[in-house]
Structure formats: structure tokens, C-alpha cells
Amino acid sequence: MNRAWKRWVPAGVVVAVIASAAIAVPLTASAAVDLPTKTPQQVLALVARSHVGSLSGTIEQTSNLGLPQLPTTGTGSDSAASSALGLLSSSYTARVYLDGPTKARAQVMDKLAERDVIRNGSDVWLYSSRDNTAIHSTLPARTNKRPGATTGEVKTPGELATKLLAAVDSTTTVSVGNDTRVAGRTAYDLVLTPRATGTLVGSVSIAVDSETGLPLSVQLAARGQKDPAFSVAFSSLTLAAPSADVFSFTPPVGAKVKEQAMPSHQGAMKPLRPETDAVKPSMIGSGWDAVLSMPAGAETAKLTSSPLFGKLTTTVAGGHLFHTALVNVLVTNDGRVFAGSVPVERLQAVASAP
Amino acid sequence: MPSSQLLRSRPAVGWALLASELSVLFRRRRTWAMLLALAAVPILIALAVRLSSATPPPGRGPAFLDQITQNGLFVGAVGLIVCVPLFLPLTVGVVAGDTIAGEASAGTLRYLLVAPAGRVRLLLVKFAAAVVFCVAATLAVAVAGAAIGIALFPVGPVTLLSGDTISVGESLLRSLLVAAYISVSLIGLSAIGLFISTLTDVPVGAMASTIVLAVVSQVLDSLPQLDWLHPWLFSHYWLGFGDLLRQPISWDSFGNNAILQAAYVLVFAALAYGRFSSKDILS
Structure with missing residues (x-):
């Protein structure tokens, strides 16, 4: 019995070594760094x-x-x-x-x-x-x-x-x-x-x-x-x-x-997304809790008619909400769009303000 | 001294045992049937693409399928992509699951252990033979794919994923690298099969469990909710050989894959040793 136990020792040792390496390698990579203090x-x-x-x-x-x-399966690109x-x-x-x-x-x-x-x-x-x-x-x-x-x-x-x-x-x-x-x-x-x-x-x-x-x-x-x-x-x-x-x-x-022709006013490389200046968005407030507002128009109509729109948004009072951890987007029932890094209540308040 | 003579003669015994094991493995009709079935996959793909009038649209089906008509060298790549999730693990599972349990069920295990080979050496030889089969299985797909591609389609410089073009010679070198990557990917599964094979005297059970594990690992790997588990799954890097088809080559996934497979080999070889050396051999 005692001898049979010893046969399993290598397996235990190997598992222990791999587990400790898996813990130790990330630790040494993020080992404490001490740089001269800077303001x-x-x-x-x-x-x-x-x-x-x-x-x-x-x-x-x-x-x-x-x-x-979504699960990722298959062998396609x-x-x-x-x-x-x-x-x-x-x-x-x-x-x-x-x-x-x-x-x-x-x-x-x-x-x-x-x-x-x-x-x-x-x-x-x-x-x-x-x-x-x-x-x-x-x-x-x-x-x-x-x-x-x-x-x-x-x-x-x-x-x-x-x-x-x-x-x-x-x-x-x-x-x-x-x-x-x-x-x-x-x-x-x-x-x-x-x-x-x-x-x-x-x-x-x-x-x-x-x-x-x-x-x-x-x-x-x-x-x-x-x-x-x-x-x-x-x-x-x-x-x-x-x-x-x-x-x-x-x-x-x-x-x-x-x-593809490059828009002349744009130095950055975004030729895939031509900017339309038909509707001008405006900012309400400033700083971190500013809200971007866009009037109803062709662009927003295209957005709401997309089949993905219904699946990605939830219905809230006054419209549909697209929620992420950092940004909320509210599309009101009359087609206006409000977006910002703010809670949905603020978007609703901005939307209902005259 | 007798002991030093024994030490010196040991490697010879090991190599002789490996040679006899390999000749047994590759003389079996089952082994050849599996290799031929694997080689048939790229041949069927190439024939299907050649005989159909429409070229496959880009971005549909397995990666590179749309490139075949322009360059036959892609047939091997498509064949490997199709075989990696199921067919290759299937054949490797059969060979690895059969290693110990097959001898036990045929009643030959005790005769192998009567010879002055020792249980550890028998395990090592069985594992080495399974690894050789991994290489042979991958090469069967790659070589059959390259051959049928050259026969049916034009051959020219190859476009990599990065959009850069390399010569035919370099592309064959990359194909060998991809084959090496996939062979390495399957070694972990071989070790798991070897361990399961020591648990039972019924080879079919060991084969089936090994194959089921390969499928389960891939299913778990596709669930984003389990992403903390993914780097630990032996199938996690199976389709990562695309990194060898970039310019410059990205070796990260090759290295990660090799480390992961080595860890699986160490764990399951040690488990197999624990089980096999403490097991009562009755058949």
C-alpha cells in the first residue's frame, strides 16, 4: 500500500510545480517597481x-x-x-x-x-x-x-x-x-x-x-x-x-x-467611414458628464430601422436605450439621439428638457 | 561489471522496443485506413472545388477555401483546417487510447513486461509511437493536399494573411511549419489518451473517452463566459497556426502552444506512470 502511494508522487509534484509556476510567473512580471517619485x-x-x-x-x-x-465556433476566418x-x-x-x-x-x-x-x-x-x-x-x-x-x-x-x-x-x-x-x-x-x-x-x-x-x-x-x-x-x-x-x-x-479618395480635411485614416455633415450633433454641458445630442434625421432613421437595433437596445421611458459600461445612448421615440458617459436618468432629463 | 553492462545495453533495448512498436503500429491495417481517410479529406475538397462551376465566395466556409482555385498550394491548408477540430483528434484518440488497453485486452501486456523492458520504458515507447503517429497523420493531410493541389490547380507565389506574397519554396517551408505546429498540438491529447488507456482493459472505452475529451475541450473553448479557463484547455491554440501565415511570422502562439502541450504531457505522463506502475497486470 505504501509503495503504491509513492508511484503517484511524480504526478503530484508535476501538478504542484506547474501550479506554482502559473502563479509565480505573472507575479514576477508585475513585481513591485520603485521609481524616483514624480509629481x-x-x-x-x-x-x-x-x-x-x-x-x-x-x-x-x-x-x-x-x-x-456570443460563442465563437467554426473554422472560418x-x-x-x-x-x-x-x-x-x-x-x-x-x-x-x-x-x-x-x-x-x-x-x-x-x-x-x-x-x-x-x-x-x-x-x-x-x-x-x-x-x-x-x-x-x-x-x-x-x-x-x-x-x-x-x-x-x-x-x-x-x-x-x-x-x-x-x-x-x-x-x-x-x-x-x-x-x-x-x-x-x-x-x-x-x-x-x-x-x-x-x-x-x-x-x-x-x-x-x-x-x-x-x-x-x-x-x-x-x-x-x-x-x-x-x-x-x-x-x-x-x-x-x-x-x-x-x-x-x-x-x-x-x-x-x-x-478611394481621401477626404482632404482629414489627416487620420478613416476612409471607410465617410463623414456626413447633414446633421450636426451638438454638445450639452461640458466635461465628463457632457451629453451629445443629435436631431432626428436620415442617419438616425437608418439606425432605428436596422434589425440589430431592437436586439441591442432595451425599452425605457421615452425611447430605446443602448447601454454599455461606459456609454449610454438614448434614442427617443421621435428619433432624436442622446449619448454620453452618464446614467440613463440624465439622458432622459436632457431629452425631456425643452 | 554486470550493472554497468546493463546500463549500457538499456538504450539499445529501448530503441529496439520502439522500432518493433512502430513496425507493429504501421503494419496494422487500421493505421493505414486512418491515414488514407485523413488524406482523402483534402482530395475531396480539391475535387469538389474543381468540379463545381462557381468559385467559393470569399469569407464563407473554412478559411482559404476561396484561394484554392487561384493557387493549389492552399488545398493542404484548407485540409488541415478542416481536419484539426475532429478528424485528427479522432485518429489520435484511437491510437493513443489503444496503447496500453489494446495490449491488455489482447492479453499481450504481461508478455511485454516479462521482457527486461520495465513498465516505465514501455510507457515511454508507447507514448513515442503515439507522437510519431501524430506527425504521420498531420503529414498525410498536408502532403496529400499539396499533391492534389499541384495536380488540379495552378501553382504560384502564395499570399499570406498579411497580404504579403512569398515564393513557392518558402510557402512549402511554411506548410511544414504548420504541420509541425499541428503535430505539437496533438501531443497533449496523446498523453491524455495514454493515461486513460492505463485505466482500463477495454481499448474502445479509452479511445472514446479521449475523443470525447477533445470535443468537450473545444466546446468549453468556444464559450466566452469561461474565458478564464481557455488558456488551460489543451485545444485552445489548435487553430492558432494562422500566426505562422503572417509576415513577419508571429511565434507567440507556437511558443504558448508548445508550453501548454508540454505541461499536459508532464501531468498525464506522471499520472500514467502512477497508475501503470502500481497496477496489477492480470492480462
Whole structure:
């Protein structure tokens, strides 16, 4: 009996070793970091001075907005589910390559599929392997020298942090949290907390590389939700110029190639979503609890007639509500649209106000 | 000294045992039937696409299906994608489930253990043979796919998922990498099958449980509500070989998959050792 027990010892040891490795590896990755103390202003200055022009890295974006989750099955290329609501609200892994202000490439790595954005000088290519299409557009000459190459709808932590920090004003408290480690680099944790209490945003946390000032991750926490509602972070990062052939793209033989004119007023790469200026949305209030309001029109009618609309919204007093952890959208019965990072009661109050 | 002689002669015994095990495995009609059935999958796909008048629309069916008519080298990839969820685990489950239980039910296990081989070595040899079958099964699909694709369709430079194009030679190299990835993916399942096979004297039961586990693991992997469990499922990275078809190659999933499969091998080999070395061999 005693001998029979000993035969099972290796199994127990192996399980114990694997379990302790599974616990210890994430712990060492996030081991306590002790950087020289900096005030929030010093960290903001560090970000402002940052001029990382060349990098290659992997970005992981997760969103936990409380939208319905569907099982993923099958052996097909899987880009459709995540792109239904736009890249910004989906979870994905992307590789990003930047070299100077005019060369950029982002590869969104889907299951057995990939979506690419490649910018080389004034040429911009969008390639989707799922339907094997390539869309080419040429940037207007004057935007060629715009600083800070963008990777289209794939937002790097740096781009998002720049936008968020630009909006920092007296409605926001800025503080420095515990030093962290992101993608193996030590970082200051810049925490933006809304002063207003009537907003769904709990706090914004930006990890700033202690060496270069490059934002390494951005996390948005929603009030009343434990997991971050939205997070984009580098999982690996190399601060060296990627090889030049990463940015050279010729559409593959057999691909459908479309030529698309770039809107001249727009430096960013959003040729897939032409902006209509038929209806002008307006802002009510300012700061974190501002509400975006859109009058009834063709755009909103198109929205409400979509078959998805009924499934994604719930009926509330005065209209239909599309609810996520960070944003509420109220479509009133007469077709007006109100959106904001605020509770539904505020949207209803704004909608019923004369 | 007799003991050192014994030590020196041990590896020879191991290799001889492995060679005899492999020759038994690959002389069985069942093994060849399974390999031929696997090879038939890409051949059927290629014939279906060749004989139908309409080209498959992009984005429907298994990935790469629409590329076949332009480039025959994609037949192997489509065949592998179709085989990974069910057919490959099915054949691997049959071979791995049969390892110990098959000998026990045929009454040959005690004769194998009478030879100076030892139970540990027998387990290792049985496992090694199952791993060899994983490689053979994957290669059967990949090679048959490449052959029928070259025979029926034009062959040219291959478009990767990233939209970059690589030469025919490099694409064959990538196909081998994909085959290696899938072979590695199946090793964990082989170890599970080996362990289950030590639990019973009924080979069919061990085969069926192994295959059922492969299906259950994939079902659990498709439920987003269980996402904390997903990195621990042995089937989690099975379709991750798409990362080898990007430019530049992303090795992350290859590495993660290898670590995961190695962990499964260690756990279930240790469990199989615990069970098999303390088991009373009655048949």
C-alpha cells in the first residue's frame, strides 16, 4: 500500500510545480517597481517631451462593456463578429510598426485572418485577408509631414493617451498611482479621476514609460465594475526602427483593389467611414458628464430601422436605450439621439428638457 | 561489471522496443485506413472545388477555401483546417487510447513486461509511437493536399494573411511549419489518451473517452463566459497556426502552444506512470 502511494508522487509534484509556476510567473512580471517619485505635473511633462518615432510592438485591446457575448465556433476566418460594432469597442491583438512620422503599419490578428493598415509616405493601404480586398488611398501632400503617424482605427496607447490628456481640464483630478511594469518596462501610473459624480467613467489610468515618456497602456474603469471596461496595452515593445520592407505593400495577385479618395480635411485614416455633415450633433454641458445630442434625421432613421437595433437596445421611458459600461445612448421615440458617459436618468432629463 | 553492462545495453533495448512498436503500429491495417481517410479529406475538397462551376465566395466556409482555385498550394491548408477540430483528434484518440488497453485486452501486456523492458520504458515507447503517429497523420493531410493541389490547380507565389506574397519554396517551408505546429498540438491529447488507456482493459472505452475529451475541450473553448479557463484547455491554440501565415511570422502562439502541450504531457505522463506502475497486470 505504501509503495503504491509513492508511484503517484511524480504526478503530484508535476501538478504542484506547474501550479506554482502559473502563479509565480505573472507575479514576477508585475513585481513591485520603485521609481524616483514624480509629481503629476512632472509625469505630464514627461509625456509631453516624449518623442518616440520608431517602435515595433504588440498591442492587446480588451473591452468589457457589458455587451452580449456570443460563442465563437467554426473554422472560418473570424473577423466579422468583432468588426460589427467597430474596432474601438472590440477585443483584439494587433502588431504595430512605426518608423518616423510617415511610415506605419498595424496588423489586427484575427483567427485565421488579418486586417492590415499600411502607411508608407502618402500611400495608405487597407487590406483584409478575409475577403481579400485592398483599398488604396493617397494622402494630400500637406499632411505628409504631419507629426505622429497614425495606424487608422487601431489606436496605440500613445494616441489614446494624447487625446485623453488633451481633454484634461479643471473637471479632472490628476494623480500618480503605484509604479507598474508594462511590456517589461517600468512605468509611472497617471490616474485621471473625474470630479463630476454623474458620469459612468470611474477613472482613467495611463502607464507612462519611465524612460521615454511613451504611454504604454490606457485603462478605463467604469463605476460599479471591477474589471476595466476598456484597456489597450503593449504586451511587447521594441524601441527600434522596424525593417523597411514591413512598410512596402503591393496588393497580392487576385485581390480586389479599390481606389478611394481621401477626404482632404482629414489627416487620420478613416476612409471607410465617410463623414456626413447633414446633421450636426451638438454638445450639452461640458466635461465628463457632457451629453451629445443629435436631431432626428436620415442617419438616425437608418439606425432605428436596422434589425440589430431592437436586439441591442432595451425599452425605457421615452425611447430605446443602448447601454454599455461606459456609454449610454438614448434614442427617443421621435428619433432624436442622446449619448454620453452618464446614467440613463440624465439622458432622459436632457431629452425631456425643452 | 554486470550493472554497468546493463546500463549500457538499456538504450539499445529501448530503441529496439520502439522500432518493433512502430513496425507493429504501421503494419496494422487500421493505421493505414486512418491515414488514407485523413488524406482523402483534402482530395475531396480539391475535387469538389474543381468540379463545381462557381468559385467559393470569399469569407464563407473554412478559411482559404476561396484561394484554392487561384493557387493549389492552399488545398493542404484548407485540409488541415478542416481536419484539426475532429478528424485528427479522432485518429489520435484511437491510437493513443489503444496503447496500453489494446495490449491488455489482447492479453499481450504481461508478455511485454516479462521482457527486461520495465513498465516505465514501455510507457515511454508507447507514448513515442503515439507522437510519431501524430506527425504521420498531420503529414498525410498536408502532403496529400499539396499533391492534389499541384495536380488540379495552378501553382504560384502564395499570399499570406498579411497580404504579403512569398515564393513557392518558402510557402512549402511554411506548410511544414504548420504541420509541425499541428503535430505539437496533438501531443497533449496523446498523453491524455495514454493515461486513460492505463485505466482500463477495454481499448474502445479509452479511445472514446479521449475523443470525447477533445470535443468537450473545444466546446468549453468556444464559450466566452469561461474565458478564464481557455488558456488551460489543451485545444485552445489548435487553430492558432494562422500566426505562422503572417509576415513577419508571429511565434507567440507556437511558443504558448508548445508550453501548454508540454505541461499536459508532464501531468498525464506522471499520472500514467502512477497508475501503470502500481497496477496489477492480470492480462
